[in-house]
Amino acid sequence: MNASIAKLKDGLIVSSQVMNPASPLLAPSTLAALAKAAELGGAVGFRVDGVDVVRELRRLSDRPIIGIHKNRASGMDTYITVCVKDAIALISAGADIVAAQATEGSRPAESFAEIVQAVHMQGALVMGDVSTYEEGIAAVANGADIVATTLAGYTSQSKGAHRPDLRLAQRLSNSVNVPVVVEGGIWTPEDVAGAFDAGAWAVVVGSALTAPDIIAAHLSQGLPHRHIGVLA
Numbered sequence: 459m460n461a462s463i464a465k466l467k468d469g470l471i472v473s474s475q476v477m478n479p480a481s482p483l484l485a486p487s488t489l490a491a492l493a494k495a496a497e498l499g500g501a502v503g504f505r506v507d508g509v510d511v512v513r514e515l516r517r518l519s520d521r522p523i524i525g526i527h528k529n530r531a532s533g534m535d536t537y538i539t540v541c542v543k544d545a546i547a548l549i550s551a552g553a554d555i556v557a558a559q560a561t562e563g564s565r566p567a568e569s570f571a572e573i574v575q576a577v578h579m580q581g582a583l584v585m586g587d588v589s590t591y592e593e594g595i596a597a598v599a600n601g602a603d604i605v606a607t608t609l610a611g612y613t614s615q616s617k618g619a620h621r622p623d624l625r626l627a628q629r630l631s632n633s634v635n636v637p638v639v640v641e642g643g644i645w646t647p648e649d650v651a652g653a654f655d656a657g658a659w660a661v662v663v664g665s666a667l668t669a670p671d672i673i674a675a676h677l678s679q680g681l682p683h684r685h686i687g688v689l690a
């Protein structure tokens with residue numbers, strides 16, 4: 459068993475990313491610090507977007523880093539680490555694992571299998587981000603070392619999926635011989651426990667840990683309507 463994968467077992471991985479480009483947190487040092495802060499609470503590994511964040515975080519921690527490179531500009535269905543050159547840059551910056559999109563649909567450059575091959579040549583590992591059971595099976599057949607439920611509910615083929623998608627996690631963990639990571643929509647300790655009951659190797663938590671804008675909107679659902687005008 460690879461050492462990075464072993465270090466993630468039964469653990470919580472913090473995803474430190476910004477969804478809203480207007481967020482003032484959008485700086486490598488800030489995102490790396492947020493990730494590092496979660497380590498104090500027991501996070502065993504990290505998932506971050508971009509070479510600069512990986513490099514900054516590598517300085518702060520020796521725990522496993524899952525690097526991604528998001529690129530939504532291409533107008534394609536896929537956007538999470540879809541080019542070999544981006545995957546290799548993440549490894550050079552210090553990522554132990556590259557997460558790459560392994561869903562169906564149009565891609566701007568190399569296939570998922572080609573990305574896996576290139577990452578393995580560098581001695582790193584690949585997490586396949588999927589949205590359906592069939593995609594998970596295909597990702598493993600194409601060489602993924604880990605499969606994650608990251609994109610369940612975000613693709614047209616998984617529309618309406620519940621997040622976290624524990625049914626998908628359960629089906630995959632019954633079928634594949636690589637670790638299954640539950641990622642996407644985890645907000646409560648019950649979600650975390652449910653993921654491990656469904657066979658998870660580890661969980662990835664993003665918004666609930668590192669996105670004050672999304673957390674504020676989430677908690678605001680409990681505000682009495684009469685206060686909304688006062689706060690606005």
Ligand SMILES: CC(=O)N[C@H](C=O)[C@@H](O)[C@H](O)[C@H](O)COP(=O)(O)O
Nearest residue numbers: 473475612641642643644663664665
């Ligand atoms: C769909 C997509 O692009 N998800 C991204 C994948 O890297 C991240 O923006 C999420 O924060 C991450 O998956 C964790 O999920 P959640 O924030 O729900 O805990």
